[in-house]
Amino acid sequence: MSTKELELSPAIAGAYLTKGTIGNVGTPGAPIVHFSLVVVPSKNTVSGTVEITQAIEGGNITIENVKGTIRATGFGKITKIVSLEGEYFQSFPPPAIGIMEQKFFAHMDIDDSWNGQGGFSYGGQKINNVPVKSEN
Template sequence: MMANTFDSVRVITLTAGNQGMPGAPILTMALLIDGADGTVQGKGEISQAVAPPYGELRVSNITGQVRSMGFGPATQALALKGTIFTTLKPPAIGTMEIPFSAFFVTDNDWVGNGYFNYPPNDVTDVPIAPGVTLSAVAAAA
């Protein structure tokens, strides 16, 4: 019998930002993490109490790596990049592509700190915590 190639893949949701602070940008991500090689893929959303269309920004094509650090309470480093597409405000016509990047240091339970960036915004020293984590095999069943 052939081994299931999806056994090492996990689905995880992570939320980063100063929740409870009025106007703070909050990043929510749904990620597929392959524990075998550390690759990460997914999507996300940055929400903030600001005037439209900037109150909710969708982050597309999130890719990156998770690496084991092997020492202390911080056991994982998560480096990500992606793209935000936003419609220009009238009278301008078109769509603007904004690069997204993030870096977090967490424990084995995905609790930690880090930053995310989407120019001209640098959101630094924010907590990150998990939502639901599932095995990809269980999620597909």
């Protein structure tokens, strides 16, 4: 599909890429979500990739094919509500052998610049009320 065809497609028109973080960046040992998402406002959808980083052994997790929704609030400083979910495989810690499927969920209450508050859960951990910061 050519760029011209993409621009004219009603499902793609207005789509944009956004990148940022969810978490207490700069806090030693804090898990941080790095997101790279394609947003299609006309469809209220977001999709992309998430990487969770944490300064511990085996602390980096990449989750591809993350999907979710984006909704406008219609008032106040928080103009958008975003929810994300995805799945990833995690190896059992040694000496065990095997892998298990884990779920990832995230939520963001953000302004038009993709800054605000949010939280996420993965692998039995829940992190709430942390900053969302745009890297755009």
